[in-house]
Amino acid sequence: MDTIQIIAQILGFVTVILGFLAYQVKNDKQLLIVNLLDCAVFAAHYYLLGAIPGAVLNTVGVIRSFVYYHKDKPFYHPRLFPVLFALVMLVLGIWSADSIYSVLVIAALVINTLCLSFKSAQKVRISVLVTCPMVLIYDLLVHSWGGAVYESVAIVSAIIGIIRYRKKELA
Numbered sequence: 508m509d510t511i512q513i514i515a516q517i518l519g520f521v522t523v524i525l526g527f528l529a530y531q532v533k534n535d536k537q538l539l540i541v542n543l544l545d546c547a548v549f550a551a552h553y554y555l556l557g558a559i560p561g562a563v564l565n566t567v568g569v570i571r572s573f574v575y576y577h578k579d580k581p582f583y584h585p586r587l588f589p590v591l592f593a594l595v596m597l598v599l600g601i602w603s604a605d606s607i608y609s610v611l612v613i614a615a616l617v618i619n620t621l622c623l624s625f626k627s628a629q630k631v632r633i634s635v636l637v638t639c640p641m642v643l644i645y646d647l648l649v650h651s652w653g654g655a656v657y658e659s660v661a662i663v664s665a666i667i668g669i670i671r672y673r674k675k676e677l678a
Contacts (some may be wrong), residue, residue, distance in 0.1 A: 511555050511652045512555070516652055518551055518555065518656050522545055522552065523588075523660050525544055525545040526545060528541050529541040529542055529545060532628070532668070533665060535625070535630055539576040543569055543573055546565045547565075550563075552649065552651065556651055557649075558645075558651065563603040565601075565616075568590060571620055575588070585624065586618065588624065596617050598615050606648075608648045610626060611642065612641070613641045615639075622638070633669060639662045642658050643659065643662075
């Protein structure tokens, strides 16, 4: 394994820590800050692995998380931005697709884009149970070991968050 691959795998494992933190925070603002950082590290990780669709989509994810963080501002349109970012991800995902399994990461991140616009952190956690298994398969195919651990931890972390906060959000 060369130096670039080692750095890529280290970055992949940094995302594991960020992923765990993302689904343990109490509100959507905190979740979006951690998600923005996570997308930035993932973009670099995938780029170094040569997994260009993952890198491109996570770069869009950085911008998406920044815009979603400001969803209480006058410029934000709650129906426009989620659809706009989902379309941008779909188009850029198709443009950058390098194999049939790119469809997994494209579909997962388009769905995730729509779900991150939810005002409820609990609904975002639930959406993880749909999208993470698709990205997990992609990660295994592109040899993103940190990414595979990340998706596994994110699934477990989301389940913990769902259980931990269910009474507070349902009350």
